Amino acid sequence: MATMLSNIMKNLGRKAATRLYPFEKRELPTTTRGHLDIEIDKCIFCGACQKRCPTNAINVTRDPKTWAVNHYACIVCGYCVEVCPKDCLLLRNEHLPQP
Amino acid sequence: MLTNVTEIPVTQLHGEVWALKQQGYRLVTLTCCDLGDAHDILYHFDKDYTLKHLRLRLPRGESLPSITDLFFAAVLVENEIQDLFGVTVAGMVVDYKGRFLLSEGAPVAPLNKPIGIGIDIRAKAPVAEGGKAS
Amino acid sequence: MIRRNTIPFGPQHPVLPEPIQLRLVMEDEKIIEALPAIGYIHRGLEKIAEKKDFIQDVYLAERICGICSFMHSQNYCQGIESLMNLTVPDRGRYLRTIWAEIHRVHSHLLALGLLADSFGFENLFMQLWRTREIILDIMEQTAGGRVMLGTCCIGGVRKDISSAQATVVLRQLDQVQKECDEILPALLNDYSVKQRTVGVGVLPRDKAHELGAVGPVARASGIGMDYREQGYAAYPDLGFKKVVETAGDCYARTLVRVKEIAESIRMARLALEKAPQGPIAVPFKGNPTGEVLARIEQPRGELNFYIKGNGTRNLERFRVRTPTFANLPPLLHMLTGCQLADVPVIALSIDPCISCTER
Ligand code: SF4
Ligand code: SF4
Numbered sequence: 184m185a186t187m188l189s190n191i192m193k194n195l196g197r198k199a200a201t202r203l204y205p206f207e208k209r210e211l212p213t214t215t216r217g218h219l220d221i222e223i224d225k226c227i228f229c230g231a232c233q234k235r236c237p238t239n240a241i242n243v244t245r246d247p248k249t250w251a252v253n254h255y256a257c258i259v260c261g262y263c264v265e266v267c268p269k270d271c272l273l274l275r276n277e278h279l280p281q282p
Numbered sequence: 283m284l285t286n287v288t289e290i291p292v293t294q295l296h297g298e299v300w301a302l303k304q305q306g307y308r309l310v311t312l313t314c315c316d317l318g319d320a321h322d323i324l325y326h327f328d329k330d331y332t333l334k335h336l337r338l339r340l341p342r343g344e345s346l347p348s349i350t351d352l353f354f355a356a357v358l359v360e361n362e363i364q365d366l367f368g369v370t371v372a373g374m375v376v377d378y379k380g381r382f383l384l385s386e387g388a389p390v391a392p393l394n395k396p397i398g399i400g401i402d403i404r405a406k407a408p409v410a411e412g413g414k415a416s
Numbered sequence: 417m418i419r420r421n422t423i424p425f426g427p428q429h430p431v432l433p434e435p436i437q438l439r440l441v442m443e444d445e446k447i448i449e450a451l452p453a454i455g456y457i458h459r460g461l462e463k464i465a466e467k468k469d470f471i472q473d474v475y476l477a478e479r480i481c482g483i484c485s486f487m488h489s490q491n492y493c494q495g496i497e498s499l500m501n502l503t504v505p506d507r508g509r510y511l512r513t514i515w516a517e518i519h520r521v522h523s524h525l526l527a528l529g530l531l532a533d534s535f536g537f538e539n540l541f542m543q544l545w546r547t548r549e550i551i552l553d554i555m556e557q558t559a560g561g562r563v564m565l566g567t568c569c570i571g572g573v574r575k576d577i578s579s580a581q582a583t584v585v586l587r588q589l590d591q592v593q594k595e596c597d598e599i600l601p602a603l604l605n606d607y608s609v610k611q612r613t614v615g616v617g618v619l620p621r622d623k624a625h626e627l628g629a630v631g632p633v634a635r636a637s638g639i640g641m642d643y644r645e646q647g648y649a650a651y652p653d654l655g656f657k658k659v660v661e662t663a664g665d666c667y668a669r670t671l672v673r674v675k676e677i678a679e680s681i682r683m684a685r686l687a688l689e690k691a692p693q694g695p696i697a698v699p700f701k702g703n704p705t706g707e708v709l710a711r712i713e714q715p716r717g718e719l720n721f722y723i724k725g726n727g728t729r730n731l732e733r734f735r736v737r738t739p740t741f742a743n744l745p746p747l748l749h750m751l752t753g754c755q756l757a758d759v760p761v762i763a764l765s766i767d768p769c770i771s772c773t774e775r
Contacts, residue, residue: 355628
């Protein structure tokens with residue numbers, strides 16, 4: 184145990200490694216893939232994103248013009264963001280709250 | 283690309299595998315593919331990062347002789363092939379009898395190519411009552 | 417008179433994070449025979465791969481394993497690239513190496529932490545996982561996901577690491593190195609750790625070879641087999657040195673992992689500093705044809721993907737042989753003849769990952 188002792192001593196002087204979670208939240212980096220969002224005004228309803236999505240999470244219809252994503256199926260891979268011809272899809276860094 | 287492939291008939295399998303074992307090869311794994319009327323079975327061996335493959339064409343309905351007496355390492359993968367492709371492997375040291383990966387009520391030989399277009403993966407497989415969740 | 421008993425170990429057991437059942441035939445406290453029973457989380461991933469197109473399969477391959485995810489997608493991409501004769505640009509190769517090595521550090525820290533937990537050294541377990549948290553932060557900053565990086569794509573990588581990010585990552589790697597230097601000696605030199613691991617679960621060299629052991633299990637038994645030597649990605653430029661031990665017991669396997677952490681951090685740092693500028697991916701057209709056995713060195717050992725394309729967007733066959741699949745027969749050999757109390761330590765010393773074994 185002796186080799187561990189110095190570690191334990193150091194830990195006593197260190198600040199806690201954990202956070203008081205619900206009160207103190209972690210600041211997310213801007214790069215985090217949190218959830219998929221759309222700027223619906225720019226969308227032309229071409230359906231490219233629906234065709235490429237690996238999990239079939241997106242549903243696009245032309246008539247009437249609708250675009251919907253099933254957030255439970257989406258794995259936030261960002262492939263649809265890459266293929267969208269209008270660049271109207273984007274990944275936001277915050278995670279969606281539990282419903 | 284797969285190079286160094288030797289095609290062998292089923293009867294020579296044991297002899298070839300034994301020869302490779304004597305030369306100090308290590309069994310990497312087995313791969314099975316469904317060709318429709320037959321199964322294509324590949325044995326991958328490795329020695330000092332050089333791969334060597336044995337290829338076997340097993341007509342449907344025939345059973346595959348096990349190599350677990352030579353390489354115990356093959357025991358899991360042979361059971362897996364038996365489960366997923368419905369190929370009977372004869373003479374395995376440990377035989378799970380088709381219940382290695384799959385449970386009761388699971389689809390039979392799911393990795394075989396279905397005739398025609400094929401089942402949609404989203405279509406539900408029937409689950410027998412009392413079976414392990416599949 | 418000694419009676420034989422069969423004890424089921426798992427699939428749910430406090431120290432086993434993964435659903436595998438070991439049926440142990442016991443004589444008193446001694447194990448006569450061990451048999452694994454898996455099939456609790458078979459997901460049919462190989463079948464799904466045939467239904468999706470080969471670009472979507474990159475994301476599928478990444479989800480085979482929840483710990484070493486990046487290397488699965490890397491191996492898949494390398495396999496497809498060799499079928500389509502693509503050459504990854506230099507910067508792409510370097511970035512892949514950086515993420516792969518950072519992933520290896522995180523996986524080894526996780527494995528060592530679980531090993532410490534298996535013999536009840538909770539304190540060490542927490543400290544190792546605290547260090548691992550820094551690695552997860554690095555991955556989140558550079559790739560956007562804490563474990564599922566999703567950065568590998570056919571022909572290269574999807575994201576670049578900017579020089580500003582690289583500076584931050586280098587600083588964080590320093591921190592990881594510093595914490596590892598504090599904690600890992602405690603793991604290696606501690607009296608109680610040695611009591612539980614030295615001479616336990618010995619796998620001799622010839623048995624390891626015969627049973628097809630791979631990765632740290634094989635290297636701890638004196639088999640110098642590390643596919644990184646063969647120089648895929650940027651390893652040839654980084655002066656990779658493999659770690660080989662000869663004792664073949666649980667302690668040797670731990671030692672191999674500890675030394676590999678240092679080597680991985682060194683290579684990740686070097687790759688970050690040396691990465692040349694340039695494009696990160698090459699565009700490609702067409703569909704893969706032919707068959708290939710793609711190989712890569714993963715934290716747990718050598719990973720094999722058999723990929724068979726038939727010129728359409730869908731693959732004909734995608735077969736996964738994960739390292740734990742190869743390490744299970746050696747595990748059965750190690751368990752035979754040992755004491756019941758040593759089972760958790762031995763089982764976790766091969767760092768089992770059953771979810772990827774069953775796919
Ligand atoms: S690809 Fe872009 S433009 Fe086309 S439907 Fe999807 S979101 Fe709309
Ligand atoms: S992020 Fe990926 S999984 Fe989610 S909708 Fe887009 S393509 Fe589909």
